[in-house]
Amino acid sequence: MTSDTATSDTATATATAGTHAFQAEVGRILDLMVHAVYSDREVFLRELISNGADACEKLRYAARQDDSLLAGDTQLAVTLAPDAAAGTLTVSDNGIGMSREELAGNLGTIARSGTRAFAEALGNAGDTQPGTAESLIGRFGIGFYSAFMVADRVEVSSRRAGSPEGWKWSSDGRGTYTIEPDEQAPARGTRITLHLKEDAREFLEPQWLESIVAAHSAHVPVAIRLKEGEVSREIADGSALWLKPKAELTADDYRDFYRHVAGAWDEPALTIHYAAEGRQAYRVLLFVPSEKPFDLFDPDRKGRIRLYVRRVFITDDAELMPAYLRFVRGLVDSDDLPLNLSREMLQHSPMLAQIRKAVTNRVLSELARLAEKDPEAYLKVWSAFGPVLKEGLYEDLERRDSLLDLARFRSTVAPDGWRSLKDYVAGLRPNQTAIYYLTGDSPAQAAASPHLEGFRARGIEVLLLTDPVDHFWVRVAAGFDGKPFRSVSQGDTDIAAIPLVAPADDADDTAAPAAVATLAAFVRQTLGETVKDVRASDRLAESPVCLVAGAGTLDRRLERLLSRQDGAAVTRSAPILELNPRHPLIRHLAAQATAPGDKALLADAAWLLYDEACILDGETPSDPAAFAARLTRLLLARGAA
Numbered sequence: 001m002t003s004d005t006a007t008s009d010t011a012t013a014t015a016t017a018g019t020h021a022f023q024a025e026v027g028r029i030l031d032l033m034v035h036a037v038y039s040d041r042e043v044f045l046r047e048l049i050s051n052g053a054d055a056c057e058k059l060r061y062a063a064r065q066d067d068s069l070l071a072g073d074t075q076l077a078v079t080l081a082p083d084a085a086a087g088t089l090t091v092s093d094n095g096i097g098m099s100r101e102e103l104a105g106n107l108g109t110i111a112r113s114g115t116r117a118f119a120e121a122l123g124n125a126g127d128t129q130p131g132t133a134e135s136l137i138g139r140f141g142i143g144f145y146s147a148f149m150v151a152d153r154v155e156v157s158s159r160r161a162g163s164p165e166g167w168k169w170s171s172d173g174r175g176t177y178t179i180e181p182d183e184q185a186p187a188r189g190t191r192i193t194l195h196l197k198e199d200a201r202e203f204l205e206p207q208w209l210e211s212i213v214a215a216h217s218a219h220v221p222v223a224i225r226l227k228e229g230e231v232s233r234e235i236a237d238g239s240a241l242w243l244k245p246k247a248e249l250t251a252d253d254y255r256d257f258y259r260h261v262a263g264a265w266d267e268p269a270l271t272i273h274y275a276a277e278g279r280q281a282y283r284v285l286l287f288v289p290s291e292k293p294f295d296l297f298d299p300d301r302k303g304r305i306r307l308y309v310r311r312v313f314i315t316d317d318a319e320l321m322p323a324y325l326r327f328v329r330g331l332v333d334s335d336d337l338p339l340n341l342s343r344e345m346l347q348h349s350p351m352l353a354q355i356r357k358a359v360t361n362r363v364l365s366e367l368a369r370l371a372e373k374d375p376e377a378y379l380k381v382w383s384a385f386g387p388v389l390k391e392g393l394y395e396d397l398e399r400r401d402s403l404l405d406l407a408r409f410r411s412t413v414a415p416d417g418w419r420s421l422k423d424y425v426a427g428l429r430p431n432q433t434a435i436y437y438l439t440g441d442s443p444a445q446a447a448a449s450p451h452l453e454g455f456r457a458r459g460i461e462v463l464l465l466t467d468p469v470d471h472f473w474v475r476v477a478a479g480f481d482g483k484p485f486r487s488v489s490q491g492d493t494d495i496a497a498i499p500l501v502a503p504a505d506d507a508d509d510t511a512a513p514a515a516v517a518t519l520a521a522f523v524r525q526t527l528g529e530t531v532k533d534v535r536a537s538d539r540l541a542e543s544p545v546c547l548v549a550g551a552g553t554l555d556r557r558l559e560r561l562l563s564r565q566d567g568a569a570v571t572r573s574a575p576i577l578e579l580n581p582r583h584p585l586i587r588h589l590a591a592q593a594t595a596p597g598d599k600a601l602l603a604d605a606a607w608l609l610y611d612e613a614c615i616l617d618g619e620t621p622s623d624p625a626a627f628a629a630r631l632t633r634l635l636l637a638r639g640a641a
């Protein structure tokens with residue numbers, strides 16, 4: 001469903017009478033439709049019925065302001081009329097209709113984001129893979145253009161409600177379309193005539209049409225009629241599914257309605273249907289999809305929940321959900337809101353604000369319930385929408401705790417599985433006072449980080465945060481169950497008090513603290529401003545060195561991310577170089593630092609330690625030529641020794 005903005009979206013479309021070329025991408029999509037060997041091509045009917053029903057709903061709304069638009073014709077319906085003799089199927093509605101400009105804008109360019117996404121996905125997949133187009137049709141649905149899967153000519157004759165002019169759009173889907181005045185246009189609304197292809201004549205059979213409607217469009221909230229000759233009968237009553245008691249509805253009913261309302265083809269992962277009573281009465285029918293909607297990461301972050309008032313569709317732009325729940329689809333039908341809701345009122349109505357709040361809470365509590373009752377199903381939802389839900393962790397202070405309960409993480413305990421914070425705190429080690437995390441590009445990459453070694457040695461679980469959004473919420477979230485979140489690559493580790501899982505049996509393995517302090521001071525002096533400090537570490541077990549960010553500065557990965565942005569306000573701060581006193585190399589260098597003699601090679605080693613730490617952090621040495629020269633000198637010296 002698209003709101004009435006299609007014309008302005010497509011203002012570039014020409015709208016004069018005559019022949020016009022399709023926008024290039026539309027041409028490409030049509031070309032595919034014309035040649036599609038898609039097996040479920042009856043989906044075209046659902047798309048056309050949905051459009052007709054939307055047009056009726058738009059008219060119903062417009063007529064609230066101006067009932068002359070109805071002009072006595074109040075029985076809004078979509079009518080299917082097969083004509084075997086002519087080989088045509090018409091799908092007509094007495095809805096809002098389209099002006100000449102709208103015909104050109106909506107049916108000549110890409111008016112809908114879903115179709116645009118389809119075109120893009122097609123471009124990405126390339127033409128080389130057979131069956132790509134077909135599988136994408138199944139995933140996206142492609143609206144009006146799907147008519148060309150079954151028709152070799154499509155005529156759309158339309159009259160905008162209240163307008164004296166009728167127009168006909170016509171095309172064979174091969175590059176161009178025509179628009180011309182049409183005196184035969186319906187009195188109001190749109191009549192789409194499909195000249196069926198030879199191999200699509202099954203769509204002339206009334207019974208087949210009826211069964212397709214039953215399967216895909218039974219719950220469209222506008223009546224559907226089937227016309228055979230002069231006799232017309234109702235094959236779907238257009239009653240609002242959401243007003244029916246739950247007990248009367250089956251999973252199939254819900255699924256079909258979800259597909260209509262979301263313009264999707266997947267199964268809903270969660271269905272939420274209830275009636276709210278009390279201060280306000282309203283009905284809610286919401287779905288969490290099982291597949292990511294194509295526009296999930298659109299910058300406008302808009303949801304598409306439909307707002308109805310006493311069964312009249314008002315808008316899908318009322319932002320009934322916070323942005324981090326924008327993947328939820330469905331509708332809210334209020335008994336109490338006024339029908340003539342202006343944009344202003346949509347934004348400022350306290351009644352609507354109350355609905356938003358209650359419905360949002362309900363969605364979160366239903367997700368929590370799913371997590372409890374059917375963890376497997378919940379994890380599917382989390383895998384698809386976790387990165388979006390986590391936006392709520394920094395945006396929605398009020399619900400942060402509920403969202404933290406819902407959040408699932410990869411961790412060193414379960415790199416391929418999911419852990420909740422409740423699981424995490426249940427496994428805290430003695431003396432552990434924080435929830436540790438490490439950010440990275442992928443769980444595997446993060447799990448290989450040297451920063452984790454000391455944590456592993458102590459059996460401390462570390463969350464592996466790999467979504468860009470993680471950098472942001474984790475800095476503002478106060479913690480969970482009284483335990484703050486702490487980065488393992490930042491500040492002091494404070495893990496010395498946590499016992500090792502297998503305590504080191506040979507204390508001589510560790511370099512003497514004084515020798516390490518001498519080495520640290522030497523390295524510090526050699527590296528100068530490049531580092532903020534050099535110190536011994538509890539963090540490391542196997543690696544000799546690592547870099548960490550100072551307490552109170554930004555996480556190094558986030559700092560790198562931000563400093564790379566255009567016009568970045570963030571400059572990188574000097575890191576702290578940590579040395580592993582248990583590592584043979586550090587022990588050896590500490591001995592050299594305390595012994596008298598020439599320190600030139602030790603200075604080379606200091607820089608090499610720093611460069612090694614950079615490499616472990618996924619960066620290149622800052623001066624590759626100097627790095628190579630030092631390495632060469634050191635290897636030569638070793639060779640000579």
Ligand SMILES: Nc1ncnc2c1ncn2[C@@H]1O[C@H](COP(=O)(O)OP(=O)(O)OP(=O)(O)O)[C@@H](O)[C@H]1O
Nearest residue numbers: 001002006051052055097106111112143144190263
């Ligand atoms: N029967 C109709 N009456 C009035 N307008 C129509 C009709 N059919 C299509 N349109 C207009 O053409 C536009 C494009 O239709 P199309 O089916 O390609 O996408 P859509 O319906 O907007 O997308 P979605 O299926 O995601 O809602 C619609 O948004 C609508 O404005």
